[in-house]
Amino acid sequence: MRKPVVIGVTGGSGSGKTSVTRSIYNRFKGHSILMIEQDSYYKDQSHLPFEERLKTNYDHPLAFDNDLLFEHIQSLQNYQSIEKPVYDYALHTRSEEVVVVEPRDVIILEGILVLEDERLRSIMDIKLYVDTDADIRIIRRLSRDIKERGRTLDSVIDQYVNVVRPMHNQFIEPTKRYADIIVPEGGHNHVAIDLMVTKIQTILEQKSIL
């Protein structure tokens, strides 16, 4: 039976996961491919006052609704559409909107803790860890969070030192051992992207999809 290829892409915050995912996606443009970000599945916190939401640990596995994420990936694998939640980083909660995602032959699942969940790992055909040094990750994150996620310099530094760094060491870095491929430096590693594209094509051929 025809079944989509599922690729997991993980790595620390600012490692270049999204860039790698987009590079792979762009190489398959015009083909049947979609991206799912684990960040879309941060738990809804609309019942909490904004001040309380600031205290949430967003780098802990329990911050994510992986039950819903797993359910959605299974639906997509069965070629059923899903209603993907939309996350608002400035408000730290889900927005009221959802995005309807139609099934495709290649699913790229990207996020800081996608390899931490055993169920998610079990449905992946390829697992990739984007490995970038901590100093580069914090510089990228500073720039991105201030420009795109409505943060101040102090808040990014404070969150990094007190939460992001220790959680990275405790939960994200150890998932490297589950990866099939470790990609240094992220989105501009053209050799790694080419290898991934070739491998995905091979799997698609094996599954008689291409």
Ligand SMILES: Nc1ncnc2c1ncn2[C@@H]1O[C@H](COP(=O)(O)OP(=O)(O)O)[C@@H](O)[C@H]1O
């Ligand atoms: N190889 C790279 N060289 C320079 N900047 C990069 C590289 N990869 C990603 N970036 C930039 O770093 C920031 C974080 O990258 P992103 O792909 O969003 O990381 P992640 O999804 O792992 O948090 C983005 O602004 C992106 O444009």
Ligand SMILES: O=c1ccn([C@@H]2O[C@H](COP(=O)(O)O)[C@@H](O)[C@H]2O)c(=O)[nH]1
């Ligand atoms: O409300 C939130 C939700 C998440 N974060 C931070 O986002 C990163 C994960 O996103 P990347 O794109 O992988 O960087 C995670 O480290 C959380 O700390 C947040 O700050 N606020």
